[in-house]
Amino acid sequence: MTVLEEYDRLEAPAIWRRMTSREDRDVVVSFGEATLAILDGKDRPLAHWSLPAVIRRNPGSHPARFAPGLDAREEIEIDDEPMIEAISRIQRALSRRDRATSRRRGAFLWMAGAALFAAALWAPAAIERSAASSIPPAVSDELGVKLTKVLADRIGPVCAAPQARGPLARLSRRALGQAGDRIVVLGGSFDNVITLPGGITVISSDLIEQEDDPEVVAGHILAERLRIAQTDPIDALIDHASIWSVTRLLATGETSDALIRSYVNDLLSSSPPHGPIRPLLDAFTDAGLGAAPYALTILNRDQTYATTLLESDPPSSDPARPVLSDRDWVALQSVCEG
Template sequence: MTALQEYQRLECTGLWRDRPDGQRREVIVSFGEATLVISEMRSERALTHWSLPAVVRLNPGELPARFSPDPDGDEELELDDEAMIAAVSKVHTLIEARRPHPGRLRTALLGSALAGVCAALLFWVPNALVTHTAAALPFAKRQAIGRAALADLTRLTGQPCAASEGQDALGRLHDRLLGPAGEIFVLPEGLKRSAVLPGGIVLLSRALVEDQDTPEVAAGEVLAADLRRVAQDPMVAILRHAGIRATFRLLTTGDLPNGSVDGYGEELLSANVEPATEKALLDRFRAAGVASGPYAYFLDPTGESVLALIEADPFRAVSSNRPVMSDADWVSLQGICRG
């Protein structure tokens, strides 16, 4: 199903890049109920999801049409398929037609923000504004801010490892453990184990793939990192770094001021990581179909402090019916930083 009744299914090819200086890649573009799904040509793995109401055309009236999930975002998609271009345009036409008052959403957000600030002056200024703003952001905006934070972090870690076969394997690992929304990056240096950024971005240390015999340790760290994301929204940490003024501007205009995430990389690398509880980890390993024993011995080679993860391993006695990844994918992933 799609957002328009006249289309049961609508797909085309396009040219996509994830940053202004990135190389354009031929992709499959699928028009869904609420999103444009951009997928790889070969594997059909979803690279990103764009909210249809948020998609903007950068060159009205020109062909090929250029689209972005955000006017100031890094991603860009070129389309020359007339049906797909018309479908995206029609969605925006319908949204405008159903809107009683132009600018109502921004006015409502501004009114809500002003009322919130008045209450905050009496009770809870910084934390409530930050948590409210973080919770109100759509996925596309969270992903854009997460990518900006990653760009700042790469000053310290180097660019994410990018061997093509390793990236494909990493994408399949993400889909296996976390589903299609978001990305995993392997950083060549600086990161001790893992970190999370808004927009479903998980960061792994190079050592987690190169220095391990099996993929269970990397998979376990991905699951542990995602548990931390659920327990504490990574957007909150970025907004606290950006400050109250920048957070208020994001809430009222939809954009952070330029330079708001500068220097966040140092803060992320030096942050104390609160470990997940053993019960939460076991539940997550069980749901994902991953053995917890290898990850437990990675945390403590003696096993003494992680006995619960070893003894209650959901797949200790029997093998999981769902391997973490194929041997070929594991070999490719171990070479992701050597390409």
């Protein structure tokens, strides 16, 4: 949802102009959660600009010209007055939110400084424990967004076809409950479901497009959530970081781009262990899911674990509670289409 829900579905035509190209391009602009999305005529994403960073190059003149930063080599030209006003209003709202976050961060920095001084008297492991317990939600959210962007650069763009948004939200509620976490689909292929700080669960479009049953997708998401149930996702990032990176995170709430890229490489190359069998079976039962569809898809990767799941006689799914209707499943399978 955007900061101002009244603009959640606002779209407007625009002209996209890049310094590297001599041709202007007709596009459509719309809002993401804190981004300005640039789409082609088939609703395929071409770019996402961070709204707090967007600047207006010709204040007071029309058509309005916006850019994603002071030194940006691209811009969009918008003549739609409601969209121009919406961008301005949302930026003001984000600015107020960022000021509030800055005040909270100031208090956090004071406490983190004290924690850092005390932790420095102990050992690097103590600093890491202090970081893991001291990171505020706003910083965790920012780290999740940064990691998602780098993953998208490596794998493929975020898929968010309008017809798939509702089914994706319903899938999230079925697999994750009402926790408020969200699922991000990337248009590419990778092996694992990935959980990031800020409650972001990243899945591959292949997991949706190549399966015949939404219960398989829900099972993978649920299994991943159970796997990390005892560990905050930010702990894994802290474990990956050097002591100096952890110290910087404690002192400023920021991480280096090099650390983010290195951690993404680790996420894509590692094969995390599965969670315990019994809690997983209990979670499947609570969600009204059968474990067998999930188990069959991991049989080639971990035969022992999958066989144990199957032999444990997991409950079958409840036919009265389908994961998604046939219509929703078809719509979700076109999540990466315009």
